[in-house]
Amino acid sequence: MFLVAFILWVVFNPVGLEKVANPEDTSYLPVPDWYFLFLYQLLKYFPGKYVVFGTVVIPAIATLGLFLLPWLDRRKARHPFKRPIATATMVLSVFFMIWLTYVAEEEHLTELAKQGPQAATPGSQAGGNAGPLVDPNDPGAQIFAQSCASCHGANLEGQVGPKLLGIGNQMNEAQLVEYINNPKPVAGYQSIMPPKGGLQSDDQVKQVAAWLAKQKQK
Numbered sequence: 001m002f003l004v005a006f007i008l009w010v011v012f013n014p015v016g017l018e019k020v021a022n023p024e025d026t027s028y029l030p031v032p033d034w035y036f037l038f039l040y041q042l043l044k045y046f047p048g049k050y051v052v053f054g055t056v057v058i059p060a061i062a063t064l065g066l067f068l069l070p071w072l073d074r075r076k077a078r079h080p081f082k083r084p085i086a087t088a089t090m091v092l093s094v095f096f097m098i099w100l101t102y103v104a105e106e107e108h109l110t111e112l113a114k115q116g117p118q119a120a121t122p123g124s125q126a127g128g129n130a131g132p133l134v135d136p137n138d139p140g141a142q143i144f145a146q147s148c149a150s151c152h153g154a155n156l157e158g159q160v161g162p163k164l165l166g167i168g169n170q171m172n173e174a175q176l177v178e179y180i181n182n183p184k185p186v187a188g189y190q191s192i193m194p195p196k197g198g199l200q201s202d203d204q205v206k207q208v209a210a211w212l213a214k215q216k217q218k
């Protein structure tokens, strides 16, 4: 039952993917998923050559302890209060895991806040300032001006839709075609982009995607 409920949950609550990985984007702050945050936080307390304590030694001791438990504690008593050492160790470990997770989350939010609200929008990750449009006479550019500019701005600067300057740094042509055909929610925007961005033919989608894919910024 748990598995079925879990599958249904995942199917009906799809997790949005982040932007396509971009090695040139130095403002990106990577963090692990929440269930690894405590390990990630642990690493921060072991700088430089001591990192091996955070990566190997402490996790190995904890895992070995769990493995060896049947040999370490051979008493018959099973009630938690009759096994004070085991119970205290577990309570403390869980407490520290929750605490480290909390601290990691707080630190991540502080770092995000330092980057300012711009950090979440696409074009800004590509380097901030409005660069020139690439290839403004491309047929894709004309389709864009007719069908997309009302929401994304004539110079890709963004309006009710997100800024698309530098979108080529984040999506390639195939990904753009896929996105335009089936727009997915972007944080901070209302999901008003119509399928195919309002275009009629796959051919037009391809042309506009090809043009957008060229919009790279340094």
Ligand code: HEC
Residues within 6 Å of the ligand: 122, 144, 147, 148, 149, 150, 151, 152, 160, 161, 162, 164, 167, 176, 179, 180, 183, 184, 185, 186, 189, 190, 191, 192, 193, 194, 196, 197, 198, 199, 208, 209, 212
């Ligand atoms: C009615 C307004 C509207 C029109 C028309 C529109 N868009 Fe959008 N677009 C949006 C909104 C709003 C979003 C943010 C996603 C969402 O919440 O739906 C978006 C998102 C996008 C994204 C993803 C941006 C990102 O950062 O991930 C791309 C690419 C895009 N649009 C391309 C296009 C193209 C190409 C066209 C024209 C063929 C178009 N859009 C037409 C409103 C529009």
